[in-house]
Amino acid sequence: xxxxxxxxxxEAKEDTIIMGLIERAQYGRNREAYDRPAKGFxxxxxxxxxxxxxxxxxxxxxxxxxMPEEVPFTQVHSLPLRxxxxxxxxxxxxxxxxxxxxxxxxxxxxxxxxxxxxxxxxHLGSSVEADVHVLRHLSERIHYGAFYVAQKKYDEQPETxxxxxxxxxxxxxxxxLTRPEKEEEIIRRVDEKARSFQQGVNLDVRKAVDPGLxxxxxxxxxxxxxxxxxxxxxxxx
Amino acid sequence: xxxxxxxxxxEAKEDTIIMGLIERAQYGRNREAYDRPAKGFxxxxxxxxxxxxxxxxxxxxxxxxxMPEEVPFTQVHSLPLRxxxxxxxxxxxxxxxxxxxxxxxxxxxxxxxxxxxxxxxxHLGSSVEADVHVLRHLSERIHYGAFYVAQKKYDEQPETxxxxxxxxxxxxxxxxLTRPEKEEEIIRRVDEKARSFQQGVNLDVRKAVDPGLxxxxxxxxxxxxxxxxxxxxxxxx
Numbered sequence: 001x002x003x004x005x006x007x008x009x010x011e012a013k014e015d016t017i018i019m020g021l022i023e024r025a026q027y028g029r030n031r032e033a034y035d036r037p038a039k040g041f042x043x044x045x046x047x048x049x050x051x052x053x054x055x056x057x058x059x060x061x062x063x064x065x066x067m068p069e070e071v072p073f074t075q076v077h078s079l080p081l082r083x084x085x086x087x088x089x090x091x092x093x094x095x096x097x098x099x100x101x102x103x104x105x106x107x108x109x110x111x112x113x114x115x116x117x118x119x120x121x122x123h124l125g126s127s128v129e130a131d132v133h134v135l136r137h138l139s140e141r142i143h144y145g146a147f148y149v150a151q152k153k154y155d156e157q158p159e160t161x162x163x164x165x166x167x168x169x170x171x172x173x174x175x176x177l178t179r180p181e182k183e184e185e186i187i188r189r190v191d192e193k194a195r196s197f198q199q200g201v202n203l204d205v206r207k208a209v210d211p212g213l214x215x216x217x218x219x220x221x222x223x224x225x226x227x228x229x230x231x232x233x234x235x236x237x
Numbered sequence: 238x239x240x241x242x243x244x245x246x247x248e249a250k251e252d253t254i255i256m257g258l259i260e261r262a263q264y265g266r267n268r269e270a271y272d273r274p275a276k277g278f279x280x281x282x283x284x285x286x287x288x289x290x291x292x293x294x295x296x297x298x299x300x301x302x303x304m305p306e307e308v309p310f311t312q313v314h315s316l317p318l319r320x321x322x323x324x325x326x327x328x329x330x331x332x333x334x335x336x337x338x339x340x341x342x343x344x345x346x347x348x349x350x351x352x353x354x355x356x357x358x359x360h361l362g363s364s365v366e367a368d369v370h371v372l373r374h375l376s377e378r379i380h381y382g383a384f385y386v387a388q389k390k391y392d393e394q395p396e397t398x399x400x401x402x403x404x405x406x407x408x409x410x411x412x413x414l415t416r417p418e419k420e421e422e423i424i425r426r427v428d429e430k431a432r433s434f435q436q437g438v439n440l441d442v443r444k445a446v447d448p449g450l451x452x453x454x455x456x457x458x459x460x461x462x463x464x465x466x467x468x469x470x471x472x473x474x
Contacts, residue, residue: 008442012263015443019256019434026249040319041298047319051299058291061278062362082277082284086359122323125299133370192437197256199433205245206252 001089003156006148007182011189013141017222018193018214020134021115025209028121029112033128048128049074055132068092069144073101073135092147097236100146100229104139107221117207142222146229153177154234165234173231183223190218238326240393243385244419248426250378254459255430255451257371258352262446265358266349270365285365286311292369305329306381310338310372329384334473337383337466341376344458354444379459383466390414391471402471410468420460427455 038047045053053074059065060076063084108131154161157176164173194211201208275284282290290311296302297313300321345368391398394413401410431448438445 008439011439012442015438016260019260023253023256038319040300040317047299051295054295054298055292058288058295061291062284062288063277064362080277082275084362125301125321196436197434199436200429201252202245202248205249 001148001152003149003152006090006144006152010141010145010149011186013137013144014186014190014193015197016137017134017141018190018197020130020137021111021214021217022194022197022209024112024127024130024134025115025117025207027116027123027127027130028118029116030120030122030124030127032120033124034109047124048131051128052132052135068095068147069140070136071099071101071139071143073105073139088148090148090151092151092233092237094236095143095147095233098143098146098229098232100142100225101139103225103228104142104221105135107217107225108135108138111213111217111221114213115209138222142226142229145226146233149226150177150230150233151237153230154237161234165237168235170231170235173234174227177230177234178227183219186223187215187219191215238385238389240386240389243327243381243389247378247382247386248423250374250381251423251427251430252434253374254371254378255427255434257367257374258348258451258454259431259434259446261349261364261367261371262352262354262444264353264360264364264367265355266353267357267359267361267364269357270361271346284361285368288365289369289372305332305384306377307373308336308338308376308380310342310376325385327385327388329388329470329474331473332380332384332470335380335383335466335469337379337462338376340462340465341379341458342372344454344462345372345375348450348454348458351450352446375459379463379466382463383470386463387414387467387470388474390467391474398471402474405472407468407472410471411464414467414471415464420456423460424452424456428452 033047036046037044038050041047041050043050056064056072056074056076057078060072060078061081063080063082064070065072065076066080066084067086068088153176160176161173164176191211191214194209194214198206198208198211270284273283274281275287278284278287280287293301293309293311293313294315297309297315298318300317300319301307302309302313303317303321304323305325390413397413398410401413428448428451431446431451435443435445435448
């Protein structure tokens, strides 16, 4: 598996993430799904976290978390019932030590403040359903990038990385793996997609999303978290 | 709630459905997720139906099926834990007698034969996850249309509809509620959206979907099933 194939997977994932964010923006911010215990359930969890926990309890049975890039957002207790037939294309090691889901969720919730046009519309269930969908794809994108891109870059310059890892020189590792021109290419692409997916949107029936919001989310959250994951992965391996 | 507001909801739903179909097309047809018992699970259900059943068992707790247009695909046994704060905007009655999920699922599986570019890619879990997502939105679109559009049309001409209902004259009811120019407008819009959502798609990293497939699915499945639902709703009420 070549670096450009890994990049292609990340590029394809962009569509899903951007569409998912636009989908979530159709509902209100609906804070009560995130800042108080879910009504009706015997739990202290919010409606969002209750949904995430129950869905991950289902997903663990399906073997979702057998893939390195699928990192659970909640504590999952049971074991998979089926063997996931897909094996990772590139061997990655000690990836279990890296879990960026907390940061991903926090950054996403901050984005929601700007993404949602209305404060409250009562569609709590639809809101958290849309959240779970987009967060999983976001997390898969970030962890996939962190593990496979970093592993590939390491394989290309093992001595250089090894010496930085041995000195725990995280900022030099980050510098070495940063490709500013690649980042700008991603930003440009995300901007174009956020525009073309909403081309001719009927504002009477759909809420439009400012493409700049999604671009800034990529710039200040998706890309930096992927790089943070890459550094952590290299330090851990 | 006016007819044009109901139509606006259906129009907004198109985006989600089209995006969902494009998303599903990224994976192979993966027949073994649909034509044999799921490996690992102690069930005779296929992987698809096992996933649907487990997710609906979660969703019933969240009150999803308290909304008329949210019709379960599987038998759900438990009761909702929370009260859904959203009430239907228009009163509809006896909608519980109408359930088109079997036909929706069958038509969708037939579409998959053409939608998926590859027969098998091993991504069974991702395939059925994408299925559940798009099927729910499809079903919501069809049942929402069936109940609310039919109720509204009935309210506008109650005597005419009443006499046809009393004679069980289903074909005249269908004729009376059919708006060919509206159907053509939907078809045109779906075609445009299926194109613009894939504008500039990088075929090295994403599988493209022929917009004609989605258009034909609307023409021969979504629209007729909605009309069938409308007729059944009127007969039942």
